[in-house]
Amino acid sequence: MSKLSRLLRTASLCIAALAGVHSAQAAPRTSFKVCSSIYAGFMPWAEAQSQGILAKWGKKYGVDIQVVQLNDYVESINQYTAGKFDGCAMANMDALTIPAAGGVDSTAIIVADYSDGNDGIVIKGKNKKLADLKGQTVNLVEFSVSHYFLARALESAGMSERDVKVVNTSDADIVAAFATPSVKNVVTWNPMLSQLGDANSVTQVYSSHQLPGELMDMMVVNTRTLGENPNFGKALTGAWFEMMAVMSAKDERATKALTAMAKASGTDLAGFRAQLATTALFYSPKAALDFATSPEMPKFMTRVAKFSFDHGILGQGVKSADAIGMAFDGGLVVGNKNNVKLRFDQTYVRMAAEGKL
Secondary structure, rough: OOOOHHHHHHHHHHHHHHHHHHHHHHHHOOEEEEEOOOOOOOOHHHHHHHHOOHHHHHHHHOEEEEEEOOOOHHHHHHHHHHOOOEEEEEHHHHHHHHHOOOOEEEEEEEEEEEEEEEEEEEEEOOOOHHHHHHHOOOEEEOHEEEEEEEHHHHHHHHOOOOEEEEOOOOOOHHHHOOOOOOOOOOEEEEEHHHHOOOOEEEEEEHHHHHHHOOOOEEEEEEEHHHHHHHHHHHHHHHHHHHHHHHHHHHHHHHHHHHHHHHHOOOOHHHHHHHHHHHHOOOOOHHHHHHHOOOOOHHHHHHHHHHHHHHHHOOOOOOOOOOOOOOOOOOOOOOOOOOEEEOOOOOHHHHHHOOOOO
């Protein structure tokens, strides 16, 4: 064999070996982990696992999906962003300002609901008004959807954030903080919202019912992982909507599931039903699809991007609210088309709505 032939053969073997490595790397995965935290709209994920629904859909598509429930909401998103989970249940604004702003290309595979009273602003004392916040300190999870919610509420009363002082407080600590004499005003969500006191001691001066559709809850997954493993998306979506069907049925199984979710979120059945009443869950794939593909979605997210830019939470050196591209149904992109990091891809919800899962 000539020297040239040996070189060509060696090169061919190297190329084949590299191709084999690439093929092995690109092989579809079969095991995935997603996380969620304690919130009425997120509790169905862990319950779908407990009920065996997630395993059923995983078996159908040849994947295993584990749900891990964490106590700290922001920490759950941070862990997803760091790559410890393949997906995470989170609000729309947080999807933009944490993983997307951190450079993690993410896809909202299911827009599951919007808060319809599950978020609120509470002041100690009776007969208080939103205007009473002027000059006051307000405790909340800074730069989260609660912060955005406060800003929108203040706008409605002719005020701005300049009229208050925000104090960053973890969602896990906010109830305990409110129980102290020094904390008089908080912004939070359920179940914490329902634990802040009764009408004789506190006043809820504003709720997300007054901002319909703006505070969304979604299952967000890593875009690359989803693209390489479409069965992950199919199983997640199928399991979610089967869980929705279980919850919406008026039978013993529904009651047992709701009771289990109530216990896991630190309340009783009546308390959990009250939280669900202020959560606009999309119980059918069609309802979820109609909402996620509506013309309002880009408008809502454009407003969120502006708020995030104004507060410096889209990343260092970001020069405009359009720095991060957001992709919507029909190929519409808002923001930088060369830097799309948040996608509202309804491929799998559309399949569910059409009975193709």
